[in-house]
Amino acid sequence: MSFATTRRPTSEERRISPVFWVLLATLGTSGWAVWTGYGSTRFAVFLFVVAGWMVSLCLHEYAHARTALHGGDITVGAKGYLTLNPFKYANSVTSFVLPVVFVVLGGIGLPGGAVFIERNRIQGRLKHSLISAAGPLVNLAFAVALLVPVGAGWLDGVKPEFLAALSFLGMLQISAALLNLLPIPGLDGYGIVEPWLSAQTRRAVAPFAPYGMLAVFIVLWQSKVNTWFFNLVYDVMNLFGVDRTFAWAGDYLFRFWTN
Template identity: 60%
Template sequence: MTATSIRPRDRRISPVFLGILAVTAVAGWATWAGFAAQPGIAVFLFVTAAWIVSLCLHEYAHARTALHSGDISIAAKGYLTLNPVKYTHALLSIVLPVVFVIMGGIGLPGGAVFIERGRIRGRWRHSLISAVGPLTNVLFAVVCTAPFWLDALDGVPADFRFALAFLALLQVTAAILNFLPVPGLDGYGVIEPWLSHQVRRQVEPFAPFGLLFVFALLWLPALNGAFFDGVDAILSALGVTDLETYCGQNLYRFWQETNTFCSVSR
């Protein structure tokens, strides 16, 4: 089998993904139009569904690049259908990232697609396969912040603007965390092909715990503050203010008491 001889059903977009995309569109419209009686519910559905869409595209980017780099087994595993159910670790790739968004507003990276690296030749290809995932988050962040850095916010409802700001924050945090050169994350996957065999063997046992290690570090107040200062600086350069991301998260967590300052700003 070659990349051009893949069965149509192996590349057909999954109804599951289309359903998530539909929820994103409907909830986005409800947020824009102010249709929902409780604006926070619409924002919650819109941001959560859009976040899952970005996770699916992140993993699709890995899979598609691996396919064209020589791993034709990708198609049979269902990774090209954008169906999150097909992922090797659905818990890590979908469930936990959504939970951490709800809990703390952090775009937690996941690890889902299983790539048969032995089928792929060339260090640059291995690095590219790892890099395209977080680069997808970067692209998503650029799209979300486009109305801000293009000064095209006239007529954009405040709730929708806040939702986009919070969604952009999630994408930026996901991109930064994923690019960290920590075993188990995409950043390490980028540099791993260039390391010696001995170093890779020594680091390999720590890969399953890399993400937990990073998350534990983010619980330290000093590191957490430095991390989000960097995130805020990036968003500020893209035209998104701290107030907009704060109000977006405030709306997203609708079950908490709404901040009056955000209500006045709307």
């Protein structure tokens, strides 16, 4: 076994990418614009939600990689997964392009898996499950950070557009966590249960994994399923004290191209 396959990630391989800093700067600037009412509020909400969503996607994938590193896959650093650079992931289309498209088209938060973990380096089924669970847990943490200040009244007195933007972005995080925990091939929920399945079952299911995320989006496009799912999302938001009307207002502001 060579040095290249046994070394730990270097500081260079852990350095945060300028791309991620640009995303954070966009998030902060657009958030300030919404907060102060500077410029076009609806376009600022759009930038704030997209930037916030992409930041959460970067951290979602980083969580997978970081957990894999501690689980035994020391190759994630060399692949660039610890830099928070979205262009370093295995498939930028499924990780970032499609999730943003899903948000624009249907207001659905659905991250796509894109970090290639060398599972043969990781011993123990629990470690494999934790690696898959790390991503959705990041979305849940994002939801808590966004919705608690709104529901607790800590932001009373600020512009309602800012509260709506936070609520809509929080709603996306809840939908992402719930959807990604479904035990469907290609989603993290299946990755959590997969280590506990028989080898025969895993081989039978493997061919369907590339289509899992798209299949979920198509099913959610059906009105009855869509209504049932979002009622569940709004019920979770109510646990934080945030009414669904805040998310509806944020969705309306987000779609600046509509009247």
